[in-house]
Each structure stands twice: as C-alpha cells, then as structure tokens.
Amino acid sequence: MSAAFDLQRDGNHQITLIESSNRLGGKIITHYHDDLIVEGGPDSVFTSKPAAVELMEELGLESEFVEPIGSGFSLYVGGKLHVVPRAMASLIPSASSALESLGFLSSAARKRIRSEGEVPKGAGDDESIASFFRRRFGSRFSKTLAEPLLAGIHAGDAEILSMKALYPTYIGMEQKNGKLTTEAHPPTSGSHPHPARKPGFLTLRSGLQKLVDVLQDQLSRVDIRLNTRIDTITKDDAGVFQLAGSDNFEADILIFAIPGSSAANYLKTISPKAGDLLAKIRYASTAVVTVAYPLAAFPKGLHDNGFLVPADEKIDITGCTFSSTKWPGRAPANMGLVRMFMGRDGGMNVDTFSDDDLLGKAIKTVEDVLHVKEKPSFTQVDRWSQAMPQYAIGHTDLMDGIEEALSELPIYLVGGSYRGTGIPDCIRQGRQAAFRILEKIEKAA
Ligand SMILES: Cc1cc2nc3c(=O)[nH]c(=O)nc-3n(C[C@H](O)[C@H](O)[C@H](O)COP(=O)(O)OP(=O)(O)OC[C@H]3O[C@@H](n4cnc5c(N)ncnc54)[C@H](O)[C@@H]3O)c2cc1C
Incomplete structure (x- = not known):
C-alpha cells in the first residue's frame, strides 16, 4: 500500500494492487466490539524507525497519535512475575x-x-x-x-x-x-532516530486499522483488486509479465509485498535462483488471544504494559499485553483488556490447536498468573499461521543473494519477510521500491 501510494503520485502509470483476501491491511487489523478496541495483530509502531510515523503524518493522522500510558513490564520467571x-x-x-x-x-x-x-x-x-x-x-x-x-x-x-x-x-x-555497558542510550534495531521524537512506541487512538483505512482512501489512482488469486506468473518474449489466476493481468514491473514462500512459487520459472533462496526463509505460526474482564476481577489490579515469558517457562503464552493499561481508550475504565501471544518457532505449534483450545489455555493462564477467578466477558482469537518470518543467522547474506539474483529483473520484494520485520520497516521498503522504480522510469525516458 505504501509503494502504491508513492507510485500513484506520478500520474502516468497504471497501478494494480492485487490482494488475495477480502481486505487490505494484512496483519494490521483492529476489531471494534462495544467499547473495546482490540488489535488482532500489531498494536503500535516503533518511533525511532521513522517511516511509519512519517507516513501517518503525511496522511494527517497526527491528531490520532497516542503514546503508551504504562511504561514498565514484567518477566514471568520461576512461576512469578518480576517487574x-x-x-x-x-x-x-x-x-x-x-x-x-x-x-x-x-x-x-x-x-x-x-x-x-x-x-x-x-x-x-x-x-x-x-x-x-x-x-x-x-x-x-x-x-x-x-x-x-x-x-x-x-x-x-x-x-x-x-x-x-x-x-x-x-x-x-x-x-x-568493545562492550555494551558503557552506552548511555538504548539501542534500536536499525535506522536513524526520528528527530522530533524520543525513542518509543505509538499507536492510533482508534487502532492501527485507521492507518489502513485512510491509506486505502488515498489510493484513488490505484486499481485495487480484492479476492484475487494469482496462480502463475510468466514472462513473455516482449518481457511483459503475464499473471494468470482468478483474473489475468499484464505488468511491466512487479512488487511482491507477500511472504517469501509465496514469492518463491511465483519466481520458479522467472528466476529459479531467487525462488530457491526465497524458499529458505522460514515462518512460525502465532496466535493472539484477547480477553476482557471487569477490572475488579484482577485481585492485584492491572499495572504497566504486561509481561514476557522466557521460552523455558512452563506456561502456554510467550507474552501478554495489558491493552487497557498500556493504551488510553482501549476499554471502559472499569474493564481490563488482556492480549496474550501464543506459539513460537521450536515451541508450541498453534496450528495444531483449535480456537477453543487456544482460548482455554489463555484463560487458564490468566487464572494462574493473574489470579482471576471469573470467566471473561469478551474473547477474541486471531490466528497468524506461518506468518512470522524467522530471520535465521545469515539472513542478510540470503537477502543480498536474492536481490542479486533479481537485479536484472523489474521485480521488487518488500515487507516483513525481507529487510526488517516491523511496520516501519515494511513501509520503508515499500516507499524505497517506489522511489527506485520512479527513478528508473525517469532515467529510461
Ligand atoms: C501478532 C503480531 C503482532 C505484531 N506486532 C507488531 C507491532 O506491534 N509493531 C510492528 O511494527 N509490527 C508488529 N508485527 C509485525 C507486523 O505486523 C508485520 O511485519 C507487518 O504487518 C507485515 O506486513 P507485510 O505487508 O509484510 O505483510 P502482511 O501484513 O502479511 O500483508 C501481506 C498481504 O498480502 C496478501 N497476500 C499474501 N499472499 C498473496 C498472494 N499470493 N497474492 C495476493 N495477495 C497475497 C495477504 O492477504 C496480506 O494482505 C506483529 C505481527 C504479528 C503477527
């Protein structure tokens, strides 16, 4: 979406956005239930990687910015929470x-x-x-x-x-x-700090879905095709890509904003080398289970942002966010909204459990760790099957090899599978691809 947003500014090109599901936004999805705002995927963006904040500002979303209220978190170690x-x-x-x-x-x-x-x-x-x-x-x-x-x-x-x-x-x-301990400032995982903001996270008052909705509204010169399946992509003698599936398209330039495993299938004949390398990127499945209770059900209340769980602890979640204390306006003041993450590479495989199983495990965790005795008044399960890219040792070299293999082709890879996993990374990659494409077109003219 961010690539299409930039490409459409140069009004001379026909841009088609092909989406296999019935909505845009991918993992960014917010559920609205009565007075609850529930993120099904990501809940915020890292501000010291500026691409997301910059795009949101360009879209006029600054008045929607909210920062976390709570700042601390705990670790669940040895069966106990430690701040x-x-x-x-x-x-x-x-x-x-x-x-x-x-x-x-x-x-x-x-x-x-x-x-x-x-x-x-x-x-x-x-x-x-x-x-x-x-x-x-x-x-x-x-x-x-x-x-x-x-x-x-x-x-x-x-x-x-x-x-x-x-x-x-x-x-x-x-x-x-030569060491880490002398550094006064916490590191971030990449690019330059956004000059106007201290490192941290922010989200949108009405949820990250707002970014998707506003961006989609702005794509007025983009032909958006939802529910569209592409089975094969070939290149004809004139160098034009032929996309065949539930609908057929021709394209001079392709941006793959899809998982590496899907891109690998499409590239099998066009660039077998890139396809083989892309197939090496592995994925883990994860699920987000959100539950709400009256605040009074938590004997010790809810404080700060939540807790994380080391892999060797014997509980079924990897982490937990107290959404109602982390962010303003996620739930009425007398409700506690708790989001739990399940599944990890080498650990619990959430794909082998039903939604009810996952919900049962999440509720048991709330009972055991937060000592809640009643049943939740709201529940939501979001599943992200084979959706979390695993950047294994050597991932940057792998990406160099893939980009080298594609260097002679008008094909660009953007998104969480490739050069950074968070929303700011995805937006940056999309906009960089648009920039490079427009630059090439200009040079060729
Ligand atoms: C539970 C969870 C929590 C997260 N929390 C955060 C967070 O707080 N902050 C943060 O920055 N990041 C977070 N992330 C990561 C972030 O959500 C992702 O990195 C980012 O949304 C990925 O964007 P993407 O465009 O690469 O892929 P996606 O969001 O997966 O979008 C890919 C799109 O392509 C479509 N598609 C796939 N294959 C095809 C095909 N063959 N043809 C057509 N369409 C296709 C899909 O339907 C989808 O719409 C989280 C991720 C998860 C799962």
Missing part, C-alpha cells in the same frame, strides 16, 4: 541497582553480568541472539532477559535468530566500544 526496571529494558545493565532488583538472578549471574566489560570483543560476524548475549552477559541473562525481549517478539528461537539482521545496533556497539 523489570526501566534501566534494563534496553538490555544494557548500566545501573547496578537495576540488576539487584531482579530477584531471579543469582549472585553468580549478577557477577557475570557486571564483568561484561572484561569479555573480549567478538569478531562482528553474524551470530544468534542467544549466542551474542550469552557471550557478553552469561547464559542466565541471555535466557531470562535477552531471549524473551528480542526473540519472543518474533515468535522465534533465540538460538536461530540473527543478531545482524534483527539487532545490528548491538553488534555495532560491541565493535565500537
């Missing part, structure tokens, strides 16, 4: 008081963390999230802090996910300073 001090959220334990407050760290683990400055610098090569943080701070820190914070949000396995592709800033800091 994580603000100073630890960046995973750089600069204040030793922050470490002391984490009751689940033994004195040996704390000592190991404090000795990070003595650990020799790594080679700067790609390695897994677990390997990087184990090397720098020891295995307890890696398992209980780095893994849930950095791998859990990708529904990923920290032993597999790539530091270079997902969190290059930490590698850069280690290479520059």
Whole structure:
C-alpha cells in the first residue's frame, strides 16, 4: 500500500494492487466490539524507525497519535512475575541497582553480568541472539532477559535468530566500544532516530486499522483488486509479465509485498535462483488471544504494559499485553483488556490447536498468573499461521543473494519477510521500491 501510494503520485502509470483476501491491511487489523478496541495483530509502531510515523503524518493522522500510558513490564520467571526496571529494558545493565532488583538472578549471574566489560570483543560476524548475549552477559541473562525481549517478539528461537539482521545496533556497539555497558542510550534495531521524537512506541487512538483505512482512501489512482488469486506468473518474449489466476493481468514491473514462500512459487520459472533462496526463509505460526474482564476481577489490579515469558517457562503464552493499561481508550475504565501471544518457532505449534483450545489455555493462564477467578466477558482469537518470518543467522547474506539474483529483473520484494520485520520497516521498503522504480522510469525516458 505504501509503494502504491508513492507510485500513484506520478500520474502516468497504471497501478494494480492485487490482494488475495477480502481486505487490505494484512496483519494490521483492529476489531471494534462495544467499547473495546482490540488489535488482532500489531498494536503500535516503533518511533525511532521513522517511516511509519512519517507516513501517518503525511496522511494527517497526527491528531490520532497516542503514546503508551504504562511504561514498565514484567518477566514471568520461576512461576512469578518480576517487574523489570526501566534501566534494563534496553538490555544494557548500566545501573547496578537495576540488576539487584531482579530477584531471579543469582549472585553468580549478577557477577557475570557486571564483568561484561572484561569479555573480549567478538569478531562482528553474524551470530544468534542467544549466542551474542550469552557471550557478553552469561547464559542466565541471555535466557531470562535477552531471549524473551528480542526473540519472543518474533515468535522465534533465540538460538536461530540473527543478531545482524534483527539487532545490528548491538553488534555495532560491541565493535565500537568493545562492550555494551558503557552506552548511555538504548539501542534500536536499525535506522536513524526520528528527530522530533524520543525513542518509543505509538499507536492510533482508534487502532492501527485507521492507518489502513485512510491509506486505502488515498489510493484513488490505484486499481485495487480484492479476492484475487494469482496462480502463475510468466514472462513473455516482449518481457511483459503475464499473471494468470482468478483474473489475468499484464505488468511491466512487479512488487511482491507477500511472504517469501509465496514469492518463491511465483519466481520458479522467472528466476529459479531467487525462488530457491526465497524458499529458505522460514515462518512460525502465532496466535493472539484477547480477553476482557471487569477490572475488579484482577485481585492485584492491572499495572504497566504486561509481561514476557522466557521460552523455558512452563506456561502456554510467550507474552501478554495489558491493552487497557498500556493504551488510553482501549476499554471502559472499569474493564481490563488482556492480549496474550501464543506459539513460537521450536515451541508450541498453534496450528495444531483449535480456537477453543487456544482460548482455554489463555484463560487458564490468566487464572494462574493473574489470579482471576471469573470467566471473561469478551474473547477474541486471531490466528497468524506461518506468518512470522524467522530471520535465521545469515539472513542478510540470503537477502543480498536474492536481490542479486533479481537485479536484472523489474521485480521488487518488500515487507516483513525481507529487510526488517516491523511496520516501519515494511513501509520503508515499500516507499524505497517506489522511489527506485520512479527513478528508473525517469532515467529510461
Ligand atoms: C501478532 C503480531 C503482532 C505484531 N506486532 C507488531 C507491532 O506491534 N509493531 C510492528 O511494527 N509490527 C508488529 N508485527 C509485525 C507486523 O505486523 C508485520 O511485519 C507487518 O504487518 C507485515 O506486513 P507485510 O505487508 O509484510 O505483510 P502482511 O501484513 O502479511 O500483508 C501481506 C498481504 O498480502 C496478501 N497476500 C499474501 N499472499 C498473496 C498472494 N499470493 N497474492 C495476493 N495477495 C497475497 C495477504 O492477504 C496480506 O494482505 C506483529 C505481527 C504479528 C503477527
């Protein structure tokens, strides 16, 4: 959508947006139920990667911006919730008081963390999230802090996910300073900070669906085809792409804003090499289960943003957001809205459970961890099957190879499977593709 938005500004081109489902927006979907605003997929955008905030501003959505009310979160370790001090959220334990407050760290683990400055610098090569943080701070820190914070949000396995592709800033800091602990500012996973905003997250008052709706309204020069299935794409002798399926199209230029596995199928004949490499990107399935209760049902109330769960804890969720305390206006003041994430690579496979099973597991978690005894007054299950790209070690090299294989073809890959997994990354990739296409067209004219 962001690529189409930029391409249509140059009014000379025919742009068709082909969508297989019955709506645009993909994983961005907000449910409205009475006074509840429930995000089925993402709930916010990272502001220090500016592309999302910039697009929202261009679309006149600034008055809709809301920042989180709560700032803290907890970790569920050893069957208990532990509040994580603000100073630890960046995973750089600069204040030793922050470490002391984490009751689940033994004195040996704390000592190991404090000795990070003595650990020799790594080679700067790609390695897994677990390997990087184990090397720098020891295995307890890696398992209980780095893994849930950095791998859990990708529904990923920290032993597999790539530091270079997902969190290059930490590698850069280690290479520059020889250690992490001296840095005063928390790193972000990529691009330059948005000058007008402090690093953090924001969302839209009426939910992220608003971004999809407003953007769709703006695509007035784009031919949007919903419910359209493309089976094959071939290239004819004149170099024109022939798309055949539930409808047929011709195109000079293609932007694939779809998972790598689907793009791989389409590219089988046009670029077998790119197709083979794209097929290497793996996906995990995840589900979001949202439940609402009267606030009075939570014996200790709901505070802050929620909690994350390390992979080796024996509960069925990977994390939980208290939407009604994290964001303003998500639920009436007397309601608690709780969003739980389930499924991860190498862990629970949500595809093998029914919605009712997942809901049952989520409700049991609320009962066990938050000590709620009544039944929820609202429930919602959103499933994201094979939808979370797993950037394995070597992902950036894999992407270089794919782009090299496609370099002679007017084919562009954008989206969460490729060069960054969050909404800002997807928007940036879409707009960069549009920019490169318009530049090429201009040069050729
Ligand atoms: C539960 C969850 C929570 C998340 N939380 C956050 C968050 O808080 N912040 C954040 O920035 N990111 C978050 N993300 C990640 C973010 O949602 C995704 O990276 C982003 O939405 C992916 O956008 P995309 O355009 O690459 O793919 P998608 O959103 O998956 O869109 C792809 C579109 O292509 C369509 N499609 C697929 N195949 C075909 C085909 N062959 N032909 C035609 N159409 C096709 C699909 O129907 C879909 O509409 C979250 C993801 C999930 C699942």
